[in-house]
Amino acid sequence: STPAVMLSAMAAAARGGVLFKSAAALEALSRVRSVAFDKTGTLTTGRMELLDLEVPGGHEEQALALAAALEGRSEHPIARAITRAASERGLSPELALEDVQALPGRGITGLLAGEAVWAGNLRLAQERGAVLGADLEAAVKRLEVRGRTVVLLGQERRIIALLGVADAPRPQAGAALEALRRAGVTRLVMLTGDRPGPALEVARQVGVQEVRAGLLPEDKLAAVRALPRPVAVVGDGVNDAPALSAADLGIGMAQGTDVALESADVVLARNDLNKLAAAWRLSRAARRTVI
Ligand code: ADP
Ligand code: MG
Numbered sequence: 255s256t257p258a259v260m261l262s263a264m265a266a267a268a269r270g271g272v273l274f275k276s277a278a279a280l281e282a283l284s285r286v287r288s289v290a291f292d293k294t295g296t297l298t299t300g301r302m303e304l305l306d307l308e309v310p311g312g313h314e315e316q317a318l319a320l321a322a323a324l325e326g327r328s329e330h331p332i333a334r335a336i337t338r339a340a341s342e343r344g345l346s347p348e349l350a351l352e353d354v355q356a357l358p359g360r361g362i363t364g365l366l367a368g369e370a371v372w373a374g375n376l377r378l379a380q381e382r383g384a385v386l387g388a389d390l391e392a393a394v395k396r397l398e399v400r401g402r403t404v405v406l407l408g409q410e411r412r413i414i415a416l417l418g419v420a421d422a423p424r425p426q427a428g429a430a431l432e433a434l435r436r437a438g439v440t441r442l443v444m445l446t447g448d449r450p451g452p453a454l455e456v457a458r459q460v461g462v463q464e465v466r467a468g469l470l471p472e473d474k475l476a477a478v479r480a481l482p483r484p485v486a487v488v489g490d491g492v493n494d495a496p497a498l499s500a501a502d503l504g505i506g507m508a509q510g511t512d513v514a515l516e517s518a519d520v521v522l523a524r525n526d527l528n529k530l531a532a533a534w535r536l537s538r539a540a541r542r543t544v545i
Contacts, residue, residue, distance in 0.1 A: 263540035271524040272533040279519035282503040284537035288481040289439050292489035293446035297460050298421045302335035306418030317415040321407045323349040324373045328362045329511055335419045358493045359447040359470040373407045383411045398451030426528040427460040433531030445474045471496050490514050
């Protein structure tokens with residue numbers, strides 16, 4: 255049975271918004287040596303905004319309506335930014351999309367009147383056979399150096415628009431990482447499916463030195479397996495679920511997707527990263543008392 259001291263530490267952690275699903279998870283936290291953080295929605299707020307819309311053909315509203323119709327079927331924070339921007343402009347996308355599929359780490363695709371339409375990153379654009387050309391390539395670079403995550407909107411092999419989205423680091427992220435470092439966590443890394451440009455910008459702002467970008471869900475999993483154990487993973491997305499399950503300790507953000515929360519051993523109820531170091535101290539104290 256679970257020692258009373260563990261139960262009371264779990265209760266104290268819960269009052270601070272850190273919900274352990276088991277005493278084993280509390281115990282695991284006390285021993286953690288590495289922590290891998292997802293970027294979007296974990297180190298950042300996940301409240302992304304559409305900040306740029308570049309439509310070479312000039313039909314801005316049409317492009318935004320198509321992007322929103324596709325993204326209406328996705329749970330990704332990028333999707334919410336785009337659908338919100340469309341509805342703020344009074345666009346209600348009533349396009350008859352068929353066969354819509356979310357592709358984790360890439361974007362979303364569908365069929366419109368028999369033609370493939372898609373929205374996602376450069377990886378997806380390449381898979382769709384789109385060739386950017388010098389002007390579009392320069393435009394993507396320009397947006398990325400400003401920290402934007404660039405969404406390319408396409409129809410078959412043609413690029414219709416570039417959309418720039420971004421969110422902000424969580425205000426407590428820097429302090430939370432510093433507290434974990436002081437608590438003796440020796441490796442802190444960011445693992446993200448996003449591109450190096452926006453990833454490095456966030457890393458600089460929150461003070462993470464080790465960054466791996468452009469990772470697919472299976473790459474995140476491999477990166478986690480390569481870290482010194484015990485390893486904790488903090489994440490919110492569908493793309494984080496395999497890494498959360500494989501970690502010695504999976505930590506889910508409450509605002510995350512259902513599959514991330516199901517894969518986690520601990521949930522940060524208020525999405526407050528600062529509460530992690532406090533829970534770590536509780537777990538250490540409880541372990542010392544038990545032993
Ligand atoms: P992160 O690790 O930062 O949470 P994800 O693995 O969820 O990132 O996504 C990686 C990348 O895949 C995103 O940066 C984006 O370029 C692309 N992507 C994923 N889902 C979508 C979507 N619904 N619309 C557009 N792009 C997407
Ligand atoms: Mg995420």
